[in-house]
Amino acid sequence: xVQLVESGGGLVQAGGSLRLSCAASGRTFGxxxxxxxRQAPGKEREFVAAISWGGSNTVVADSVKGxxxxxxxxxxxxxxxxxxxxxxxxxxxxxxxxxxxLRIIVTGATDYWGxxxxxxxxx
Numbered sequence: 001x002v003q004l005v006e007s008g009g010g011l012v013q014a015g016g017s018l019r020l021s022c023a024a025s026g027r028t029f030g031x032x033x034x035x036x037x038r039q040a041p042g043k044e045r046e047f048v049a050a051i052s053w054g055g056s057n058t059v060v061a062d063s064v065k066g067x068x069x070x071x072x073x074x075x076x077x078x079x080x081x082x083x084x085x086x087x088x089x090x091x092x093x094x095x096x097x098x099x100x101x102l103r104i105i106v107t108g109a110t111d112y113w114g115x116x117x118x119x120x121x122x123x
Contacts, residue, residue: 018083045095045108049064059105088122
């Protein structure tokens with residue numbers, strides 16, 4: 001079992017930055033690939049970024065490539081999403097997820113999800 005708790009969301013002006021954190025419980029955190037999804041009002045949940053269990057491989061959605069960076073610290077059981085150059089269209093609830101592989105994370109077919117943290121970008 002893995003429990004995930006996101007933090008770091010908030011209100012920021014366009015062009016600003018935020019860093020989201022996802023703290024995981026469970027001694028097997030290091031064996032899971034981790035990822036971030038987001039869901040804007042009236043839209044489907046979409047993939048944002050994923051990172052392998054060891055941190056050496058990452059996948060980032062085209063819509064955020066060059067602006068968002070995913071990283072993890074297995075010693076702290078935490079995965080991060082650094083978001084720079086934020087745009088109003090980045091406004092959404094951001095969810096952390098854990099899965100067996102990068103491929104599973106990208107498809108969203110994962111077993112573990114956090115409750116989400118709101119990110120609002122004003123123009």
